[in-house]
Amino acid sequence: MDGDAFDLNSQAPETDGFSGLQLYGNILSESDGLFDGRASGSVLPPYRPPCAGGGDARAATAAPYARQLLFDGSTSAAGNTVRQRANSAAAAPVRRQQLNNTARRRTNSQGAPRPPPPRAQRAPRTQRAPRSAVRGQASGSGAPFNNDEAMEDHVEDLASSGGPPEDDDGIMYEEEEADGGSSSEDEVISRCRNNLVQQQKMIVQLVPILGMYSDNYFLKLPKRVAGDSGLEWVQETLARDTQCYNMFRVERPLFYRLHNTLVRRYGLKSTKKLTSVEALAMFLWIVGGSQAVRQADNRFRRSLETVSRTFSRVLTCLLKLAHDNIAPKDPTFAEMHPNLENPAFWPNFNDCIGAIDGTHIKVVVDKSKRIPYLNRHNETSQNVLAVCDFDMRFTFVLSGWPGSAHDMRVFKDAITTHHHKFPHPPPGKYYVVDAGYPNRPGYLSPYRCTRYHVEQWHNGPPPQGMKEVFNHAHAKVRNVIERSFGVLKxxxxxxxxxxxxxxxxxxxxxVACMALHNFIRESRIADREFEACDADENYNPMPSSAASTWPEDEPLVEDVNMNAFRDDLAHALFHEV
Incomplete structure (x- = not known):
């Protein structure tokens, strides 16, 4: 091979646990000797001469020299050393030249095959001794060499002349393969050489694969020597109320109730190396503070693989919880919610059962999918549709739609594709929606092209006219879902x-975060964010920037009866002011 051949020793040193590759590296580094002939350590077996005394009497004379013509001139059994002047690599071009000369001699000037001369004109072929008996003779010679110098000179002459001697007519006849001629030996050498080249290529291809496998499964990082384990940090944090709420975003009694619920009903279990308490704390710490997996790896003194598996395991349990608690408490909506008894709402909104709206949640997507997820603020997000009641509980959620999708498009998918889960309003009941939805039976929207958003009333004059009075009351009723989104985020x-x-x-x-939101609300355990919302009906920890509007490229189709119902409510509210 060339000097710039692939060095296996540099790719897989023996100290890395691959002693076999060291041997392959040694073989490849000595490839010149392998390809040149039967060097010491060669994979080709040495030639063993037949026993002297059997067959031709000349075998006894040739026996001392039978092993002298090895491919690289290694020492014979008698201790005599003959250095071969022309090895197999040097003899290969000579052999090709011989074949070319033979082909030219057998064709005439026009390129047609030359007919063989009559048998009477052919020169008698030189009688050769059997190769199986005399291996040390030159091709075409009838007697063995007398000494090492004669054989060495003959090898030099053979290499310089380009092949064995020709007959009197100048025609060199091919040796019969049946006699064990040089053509059979060349084929064996060629096949061995090709096999070695193929094996070398295969080894070169396997080295990177073995290296990757070693990096992933054998070269493990040393175990951590931690001062405080993750469980110790969790126990220390749970012992202090303020730290518990800041780190896990829930109060300590709520943490234990959530843990017991997930263990008893939703399959959260401890493992040999990780308790269920630490697993839940890890999940809440990640989602509560938007921590990366690598940060959890450092905080809890766990490997990245352990953190990822634990997060997925708790996430699965919370999705089971979401299947049960993201739903209306009363699917028939038979009773009016106590919050609607407020004089500002009663009796005009007695039949309202909740609010519907969409919110954008930032997500991370590949560059190839970035365009569909860009919202109107040029951020990648998901448009999440949610339905909530007046307890600030989510009764339905549909996530996964890209940020460029309009609220109405997501809403149509919710009431058609997921109609079996969507809490449809019964006859005579309705949800309040913003201007991004049409005014249809079961869904009451405000007047368009009229001041509506809650923040607009705080910084402006009081409502004027029948439509603004209605929009102001409608916005206060629908504000429950805005505040629910604010507490959630x-x-x-x-x-x-x-x-x-x-x-x-x-x-x-x-979806899992919304399930946690509902669990906290249903537990009736004191929570700082929910308590602030209960104390002030206008409190919103994170108000939205603007309400959605109807897309201009779609025709607005509203129900006539629902428009008349809205006008009646507006008239009643305006005359009560």
């Missing part, structure tokens, strides 16, 4: 800055 900060998870996993994280 402030409590679980991962919804403000999603980490680089797979896209489908990001969608499931959104």
């Amino acid at each position: 402030m409590k679980f900060r991962i919804l403000l800055n999603m980490q680089r998870f797979p896209e489908d996993k990001q969608t499931r994280i959104i």
Whole structure:
């Protein structure tokens, strides 16, 4: 091989546990000797001469020299050393020249095959001794060499002349393969050489694969020598109320209730190396502060693989919880919610059962999928549709739609594709929606092209006219879903800055956070964010920038009866002012 051949010793040293590759590296580094002939250590077996005394009497004379013509001139059994002047690599061009000369001699000037001369004109072929008996003779010679110098001179002459001697007519006859001629030996050498080249290429291809396998499964990092384990840090954090809420975003009694619920009903279990308490704390710490997996790796003194598996395991349990608690408490909506007894709402909104709206949650996507996920703020997000009641509980959620999708498009998918899960309003009941939805039976929207958003009333004059009075009351009723979104995002900060998870996993994280939101609300355990919302009906920890509007490229089709119902409500509210 060339000097710049692939060095296996540099790719897989013996100290790395691949002693076999060291041997292959030694073989490849000595490839010149392998390809030149039967060097010491060659994979080709040495020639063994037949026993002297059997067959031709000349075998006894040739026996001392039978092993002298090895491919690289190694020492014979008698101790005599003959250095071969022309090895197999040098003899290969000579052999090709012989074949070319033979082909030219057998064709005439026009290129047609030359007929062989009559048998009477042919020169008698030289009688040769059997090769099986005399291996040390030159091709065409009838007697063995007398000494080493004669054989060495003959080899030099043979290499310089380009082949064995020719007959009197100048025609060199090919040796019969049946006699064990040089052509059979060349084929054996050629096949061995090709096999070695193929084996070398295969080894060169296997070295990177073996290196990658070694890096992934054998070269493990040393175990951590941690001062405080993850469980010790969790126990220390749970012992202090303020630290527990800051790190896990829930109060300590709520943490234990959530843990017991997931263990008893939704399959959260401890493992040999990780308790269920530490697993739940790890999940809440990641979603509560938008922490990356590598940060959890450092905080909990666990490997990246352990953190990822633990996060997925808790996420699966919370999705089971979401299947049960993201639903209306009363599917028939028979009773009016106590919050609607407020004089500002009663009796005009007695039949309202909740609010519907969409919110954008930032996500991380590949560059090839970035365009569909860009929203109107030029950020990659998902448009998540949610339905909530007046307890600030989510009763339905649909996530996964890209940020460029309009609210109405997501809403149509919810009431058609997921109609079996969507909490449809019964006859006579309705949800309040913003101007991004049409005014249809079961869904009451405000007047368009009229001041509506809550923040617009705080910084402007009081409502004027029948339509503004209605929009102001409608916005206060629908504000429950805005505040629910605000509490959700402030409590679980991962919804403000999603980490680089797979896209489908990001969608499931959104649903899991809403399940946690409902669990906290249903537990009736004191929570700081919910208490602030209960104390002030206008409190919103994270108000939205603007309400959605109807797309200009789509025709607005509204129900006539629902428009008349809206006008009656507006008239009643305006005359009560």
